[in-house]
Amino acid sequence: MIDLRSDTITLPTAEMREAMAQAPVGDDVYGEDPTVNALEERVAEILGKDAAIYMSSGTMTNQVAVRTHTEPGDEILIDKNAHIYFYEAGGTAALSGVICSLISGERGVFGAKEMEDVISEKEPHTTIMRPVDLHLPRTKLVCLENTTNRGGGKVWPLEKIAEVEKVARSKNLKMHLDGARIWNAATNLKVQESDIARHFDSVSVCFSKGLGAPVGSALVGSFDFIMEARRFRKQFGGGMRQAGIVAAGALYALENNRKRLNEDHANAKLFARGLEEIKGIQINPEDVETNILIFSLSEMSSHEFAERLSEQDTHMLPWDNTSIRAVTNLMVTEDQILKALEQIRQVVSE
Numbered sequence: 001m002i003d004l005r006s007d008t009i010t011l012p013t014a015e016m017r018e019a020m021a022q023a024p025v026g027d028d029v030y031g032e033d034p035t036v037n038a039l040e041e042r043v044a045e046i047l048g049k050d051a052a053i054y055m056s057s058g059t060m061t062n063q064v065a066v067r068t069h070t071e072p073g074d075e076i077l078i079d080k081n082a083h084i085y086f087y088e089a090g091g092t093a094a095l096s097g098v099i100c101s102l103i104s105g106e107r108g109v110f111g112a113k114e115m116e117d118v119i120s121e122k123e124p125h126t127t128i129m130r131p132v133d134l135h136l137p138r139t140k141l142v143c144l145e146n147t148t149n150r151g152g153g154k155v156w157p158l159e160k161i162a163e164v165e166k167v168a169r170s171k172n173l174k175m176h177l178d179g180a181r182i183w184n185a186a187t188n189l190k191v192q193e194s195d196i197a198r199h200f201d202s203v204s205v206c207f208s209k210g211l212g213a214p215v216g217s218a219l220v221g222s223f224d225f226i227m228e229a230r231r232f233r234k235q236f237g238g239g240m241r242q243a244g245i246v247a248a249g250a251l252y253a254l255e256n257n258r259k260r261l262n263e264d265h266a267n268a269k270l271f272a273r274g275l276e277e278i279k280g281i282q283i284n285p286e287d288v289e290t291n292i293l294i295f296s297l298s299e300m301s302s303h304e305f306a307e308r309l310s311e312q313d314t315h316m317l318p319w320d321n322t323s324i325r326a327v328t329n330l331m332v333t334e335d336q337i338l339k340a341l342e343q344i345r346q347v348v349s350e
Helices: 014-021 034-047 058-069 091-096 112-120 158-170 182-189 193-197 223-235 244-256 261-276 302-310 334-349
Strands: 051-055 075-079 099-103 139-145 174-179 202-206 217-221 292-297 323-327
Touching (some): 034 051, 034 193, 034 217, 058 202, 099 112, 158 174, 174 193, 182 193, 302 323, 302 334
Parallel strands (some): 075 139, 139 174, 174 202
Antiparallel strands (some): 051 217
16 A cells, blocks of 8 residues: 555554564653653754653644643634644634634745735724734734645745744743644755754654654743643643653664654655656645655546556555645655556656
């Protein structure tokens, strides 16, 4: 099988399974699971933050971050296609009671002007921070996503992050990064993850995207922020007991699988260049920066395409009626990419 639906669809290696089987465990709710503690200390160190908290999913780490930074009735600024807004089941409203002011970025990336515009379009003033007025919500938080999922794996340039941060700090706004694929972003930019994370008050990272762990994400920030985040994780039902079993997989992935992400990026580029040569498919390989690519079909629906391809045991995700998303991952080799291209040529030509 060739599975390109997501970088989360991976199976633990024998070495990872061994690490999980041998992991010492305790009660994480009481802070007594040594493997969870080791993972939290390590991810905080890598990202250059004081502390971290392990959770079951990136949605939970993002939503706990929003809740920790805000109060009900507050406002956050976020791209209209961001995962926190688009794919987390309305959690910002349901769990934190905040509203989202949506920014129209370019493939999920925006700058100071777009931040200003999203406010000035609604009110007769041009500052990103709403004036003190009992009629208006209080703007509290700016959320970025790196890399961008719906933006096709787009990487935020460091200078663009700094531009957004400068405006946010001038208005006393906090900064949160949905860094589920920060590992891919750092690999693309050839920098350390901490070089990205230093611009943010909190960062969510995922161990099952790209790194190949079976489950888990972490939220990092200051000591005080993470202590408060633990309270909200408990409120959201996220307290875990002997979580070291799965945390061991995340720790193994963190230490062993970050360096190989260049392989996924190279395979995505190879795939994009091959797709560009197939009649009936539109894609610009220059848009492929990391491990996600989105291509368009001109002669059949995406659902028909995906169904025909699945008959050959190759799987991709219909993105909309005319587009397909493919994500390279550690279970897909270069030879499989070439095989998938042959299958696609056959499907499109039929």
